[in-house]
Amino acid sequence: MAKIKTFYQCQACGYVSPKWLGKCPDCGEWNTLVEEKKESRQGRRPSGRSEPQPLNTVVSGKEARMSTGIKELDRVLGGGVVAGSVILVGGDPGIGKSTVLMQALSGLSKKCDSALYVSGEESPEQIKLRAERLSIDSDKIILLAETSLEGILDAASKLNPGVIVVDSIQTTYTEEILSAPGSVGQVRECAARLMLFAKKSEIPVFIVGHVTKEGAIAGPRVLEHIVDTVLYFEGDRGHSYRILRTVKNRFGSTNEIGVFEMTDTGLSEIENPSELFLSERPLNVSGSTVIASVEGTRPLMVEIQALVSPTTFGMPRRTSIGVDYNRVNLLTAVLEKSAGLHMGGMDVFINVVGGLKIIEPAIDIGIVTTIASSLKDIPVDPKIFMFGEVGLSGEIRAVAYAEQRIKEAAKIGFKKAVISKTNSERLKESFGLEIVGVKDIEDALEATIGR
Numbered sequence: 001m002a003k004i005k006t007f008y009q010c011q012a013c014g015y016v017s018p019k020w021l022g023k024c025p026d027c028g029e030w031n032t033l034v035e036e037k038k039e040s041r042q043g044r045r046p047s048g049r050s051e052p053q054p055l056n057t058v059v060s061g062k063e064a065r066m067s068t069g070i071k072e073l074d075r076v077l078g079g080g081v082v083a084g085s086v087i088l089v090g091g092d093p094g095i096g097k098s099t100v101l102m103q104a105l106s107g108l109s110k111k112c113d114s115a116l117y118v119s120g121e122e123s124p125e126q127i128k129l130r131a132e133r134l135s136i137d138s139d140k141i142i143l144l145a146e147t148s149l150e151g152i153l154d155a156a157s158k159l160n161p162g163v164i165v166v167d168s169i170q171t172t173y174t175e176e177i178l179s180a181p182g183s184v185g186q187v188r189e190c191a192a193r194l195m196l197f198a199k200k201s202e203i204p205v206f207i208v209g210h211v212t213k214e215g216a217i218a219g220p221r222v223l224e225h226i227v228d229t230v231l232y233f234e235g236d237r238g239h240s241y242r243i244l245r246t247v248k249n250r251f252g253s254t255n256e257i258g259v260f261e262m263t264d265t266g267l268s269e270i271e272n273p274s275e276l277f278l279s280e281r282p283l284n285v286s287g288s289t290v291i292a293s294v295e296g297t298r299p300l301m302v303e304i305q306a307l308v309s310p311t312t313f314g315m316p317r318r319t320s321i322g323v324d325y326n327r328v329n330l331l332t333a334v335l336e337k338s339a340g341l342h343m344g345g346m347d348v349f350i351n352v353v354g355g356l357k358i359i360e361p362a363i364d365i366g367i368v369t370t371i372a373s374s375l376k377d378i379p380v381d382p383k384i385f386m387f388g389e390v391g392l393s394g395e396i397r398a399v400a401y402a403e404q405r406i407k408e409a410a411k412i413g414f415k416k417a418v419i420s421k422t423n424s425e426r427l428k429e430s431f432g433l434e435i436v437g438v439k440d441i442e443d444a445l446e447a448t449i450g451r
Contacts, residue, residue, distance in 0.1 A: 008033040009184050036185050037178040066162075066204070069107020072260060072269045073100065075298075076231060076244050078252015081108065081163065084202040085251065086195045088169075088224065090209040091233025096242050096260070097208050100233075100267050101165050102127075102134060104206070109140035112162020116155070120147040120171030120181075134266040147181065149174040149190050153197055161203065166194065168208040169223070191226045224248060235355050241276075242267065243356065246296065256296030274301035274412055277354040283382045287374030289448075290385040290414070291366030292405035293358050299401065299408035301385065303353040304363065306370035311347045322352025323367065324359065331367050331390060338394030338441045341375055362399040364390035365418070368441055369448050378449040385409050386418040386448070394441040398422035407431050418447050 008017045010033050015026035023030050065080030074080050077087070091097050102117070109115040119127055124143040131137065142159060146152050149172050156164055166172060172190045173181040180186070191207065198205045207227065224230050228250045234243040244258040259270040270276050278301055282288060287306045292299060304323075311317065320328040328350050335341050348371060352358055365388040373380050387405055389397040402423045409417065410431040417433050424437030438444045 004178070005038045007036060007038065009036050011184055014184050014188070034179075034183060036183055038185065066108060066111055068104040069110070070100070070104060070269060071271065072244065072258030073104055076246045076249075076252075076256045076258045076296075077229065078246075078249055078256070081204045082228070082251045083204060084198050085229060086191075086198050086205045086207065086227040087229040087231065088207045088209050088227040089231045089233070090211050092211060095233045095235060096262055096267050097233055098122075098130070098167055099134065099262075100244070100260070101167070101206055101208065102131060102136060103266055105141055105163065105165060106134075106136045106138060108163045109138050112140075114140050114142055114159060114161045116142050116144060116159055116161040116164045117167070118144045118146055118152050118155075118165060119167045120145070121168060133264070147171050147173060149193055153193070156197065156201075156203070160201075163204050163206070164198075165206040166208065168210055170210045187223055188226075191223050195226050234357060239355055241270070241355055253296050257298060273354075274299075274408060277302055277356070278412070281353070281382070284379045286377045286379045287370055289366045289370040289373065289380050290382075291363045292385055292387045292409055292417075293356075293360060293363060294401045294405065295358075299404045300356075301409060301412055301414075302356055302358065302363075304366045304370050305351045305353060306367070306374045307349040308343065308346050308371055308374040311345055316343070316345060317347040317349075319348070320350040322355070322357050323350055323363065327364075328367060330392075331364060332371065334390060334392060334394055335368050335371060335441065339372065339445060341372060343371075343375065346375065360399075361389040361397075362387040362405075364388065365396060365444055369418075369444060372445050373449050376449060380448050381416065383413075383415040384418060384448060385414045385416075386444070388418075388420040388423070388438075388444075390441065396420040396438050396440060396444060398426070402427060403429060403431075406433060406435075409433065418444060 008020050010024040010027060012029045012032045013027040015024050017033060021033050024032050065082055067074055067080045089097050105115045105117060123145055127143055144155055169187055169191060170182040173186050174189050177185050177189055194205050230248040232245050232247055234245055235241055240262045242260040242262055246254050246256040248254060259273040260267040261270055281303050289304050290301055291304055293302050318329055332343060332348055336343055350367060365386050368390055387399060389399055391397055398420045406417055410433055415433060418436045418438060421437035421439045424435050436447045438447055
């Protein structure tokens with residue numbers, strides 16, 4: 001007979017303990033250990049998917065991609081959907097995960113006999129209402145309201161669709177595990193079974209994942225290791241713009257982004273996001289600078305704003321949106337020492353316009369220049385853009401993809417680039433722009449605000 005084993009598992013990191021603990025010793029979270037039961041059966045052995053074979057006998061070139069009909073989604077996927085791949089889509093509630101997948105199914109269903117949409121949260125009638133709002137009406141999209149993994153796999157085996165969407169993995173459960181749907185064991189086992197089904201049948205599977213209040217995919221990190229691609233929706237529901245970012249991709253580059261706008265009829269593509277992010281930029285105003293950033297393989301022109309004002313408290317405030325808070329503090333200290341600008345009694349507020357989150361160091365020179373511009377109340381020429389990393393001694397260091405950044409700026413209409421001296425010496429083409437190479441912060445401020 002099967003034996004039932006009881007244990008306690010952390011719902012945040014997957015740590016297993018034989019007894020209940022108030023604090024997880026692995027991740028440090030409180031009240032996350034939940035009782036789970038596992039039924040063990042003697043003699044069960046997982047069957048392999050293939051036989052061992054020499055590398056030189058494996059036939060490559062089977063990874064033909066299928067377009068979703070949405071260029072921005074194809075971009076973040078690396079050119080389209082690979083057969084047999086498992087794609088995890090995460091994001092805040094209401095940000096557009098189900099919407100973009102329904103639109104993707106509409107495009108994919110035109111290239112295959114059928115597409116299966118499995119929902120454990122909505123009834124077919126509710127899904128139909130969303131499809132009508134998106135102007136989608138196809139007899140090739142098959143709807144299935146099911147939460148049992150065995151029922152989903154059985155229906156998929158009989159139907160043999162060209163693509164499957166499971167919305168969401170937290171509502172799916174397998175009868176082989178006794179714990180509740182959404183628990184660590186259920187999420188991990190269901191994702192692993194879906195992955196094995198996808199690889200065996202060569203059917204791509206999209207999985208929708210809920211996120212925690214910190215913005216990470218709910219459940220263990222092993223869920224992200226199982227799948228082939230992880231996509232995150234970013235953006236504030238109060239704004240219409242959405243950023244779809246690739247965090248992991250076995251079939252393409254990571255940190256690639258797609259830009260969408262949420263409308264009454266669904267998500268529409270933004271093919272030139274640089275012009276969008278700069279469309280409402282104020283001209284000849286202090287505290288505004290344009291930097292050339294690169295997300296994945298896409299160059300983006302982004303506006304950084306700063307507000308520096310005397311503090312009314314004993315301790316000056318440092319606030320940043322879209323950039324790392326600690327990075328802003330570090331650059332403020334470098335600016336004080338290397339450029340002699342005293343901000344000990346000043347509040348500093350930094351914002352990346354458009355809801356973007358930028359982590360690459362190429363924006364350092366833009367942050368420094370924007371802070372100095374606001375402090376001195378001297379505007380930066382709106383035809384100037386910049387990029388470069390700032391070191392602790394105030395030097396401006398070179399960054400990658402310099403020519404791609406300059407080409408994107410020239411396309412929009414910028415006339416002057418302030419970059420590191422090393423980057424300027426390595427350039428093969430200037431694309432008709434005036435290139436100013438600077439070696440430290442003082443040179444950069446002299447070239448932008450005349451100080």
